[in-house]
Amino acid sequence: MVASEFPRRLYTKGFEPVPDKSIGYYSDDYRLVHALKLALQEDEWEEIYESPLGVFLKFHDLDFGWASRLVHHMLTFQIVCKQRYEIWSLIGTTPVRFSLHEFEEITGLNCGYVDDLALTDLALSDDTRAFWELMGVDTESGPSTIEIIEACSNCSSWSRDDRLRLGYLGIYAGFIVATRPGLSTNINHARLVMDLEGFKEFPWGRIAFQHLINSVKEKDLSKNIHIEGFVQALQVWVYYALLDFAAEFGEPLPNDIQPLLLAYKGSRGRKNVKANMLKQDIVLKLKSTTEVFD
Known part of the structure; x- marks a missing residue:
């Protein structure tokens, strides 16, 4: 295929928008990672670090x-x-x-196909309600990055599984969807954390990719922009x-x-x-x- 057969460019060659300010982003929040590291026991941090989602923590260390x-x-x-x-x-x-x-x-990341990626039928269980209340989060909302950071300072007396849940929610909020720190995350996806093994095996790569590319495609590159996602x-x-x-x-x-x-x-x-x-x-x-x- 020769160049003339390609679809048209978004911007005329030689007249592409010149970057003014740096592209803003919310992923790899140092405050969040630091809070998680202080909140988790060494073996808990290591378990998450070596899990399928630990790639984000390893990336942070780079x-x-x-x-x-x-x-x-x-x-x-x-x-x-x-x-x-x-x-x-x-x-x-x-x-x-x-x-x-x-x-x-x-x-x-696992980018496998699932029939219901949005998890539209996921119900609020008693265990989920109790954990959300422990975090101090509205039971009908997914926790925001700010709420997770705040929970990190109050989790020392929690059970090991609950601290692991907090750690995985931090990765979900801070890397996979990586939206504005005060914005609630998707409640159905966040609720998956109650099943720790299932959470690790869920195709988060597909969620992360969709969130990122949707954010990119809606941006006007001639303006100063923030991109959500990783x-x-x-x-x-x-x-x-x-x-x-x-x-x-x-x-x-x-x-x-x-x-x-x-x-x-x-x-x-x-x-x-x-x-x-x-x-x-x-x-x-x-x-x-x-x-x-x-």
Whole structure:
């Protein structure tokens, strides 16, 4: 497919919106992670750390360098995509995709299909009501990040399972949906925490991806924006798609680390990011030509 056959760009080439302020986000809240670490016993923290959702805590430990300008440029390179849960961006004349498949590759999260992802029939049990009251949260609302932080200072006398529930709710609120700290989370998804084993195995990757991509698609990139959800996955997506660029600008960690989310330190404040991203297209075309003649 030649460039002229691609759908139109969201922004005219060469006239993409220039980033003014850094893209705002709510994920990887240091106050929340710090509060959880103080609230949980060492073995409780370790259990969550080594669980399927522990990838977020391991990511936090990287002190990942957020590169807002890099993500902004990648999003302004978008072409019109009618698929609700896909983004396509053109790097020069090379299209790269961000979909549930790439998100799963990057994060290693469970992105499996379930019939009722919204859990519309989940009832309020007596145990759930008691735990919500213990946290000091309205029984008809999912706990906000602020409410979870506040509960962390009052949980020393709780049972081990209840502190684990608090820890998993912190990951749900602070990384998976990562919305404004004072905003209530989805009540049905939050209630799943009463079954600790079921909570760990739920396809949270699908929830995290949908929340992120819905937030991205509703933004006007010509304005200052905040993105909800685990926005750092978009930066790692750039590294995923542009390997030579990633080697120079992503501060890759040694050895073959999986998932890819944990393979880069990220970088802040690099100059000429856009020019170096577009240079990648030349590299890709040269590689393609080499493969043809090999």
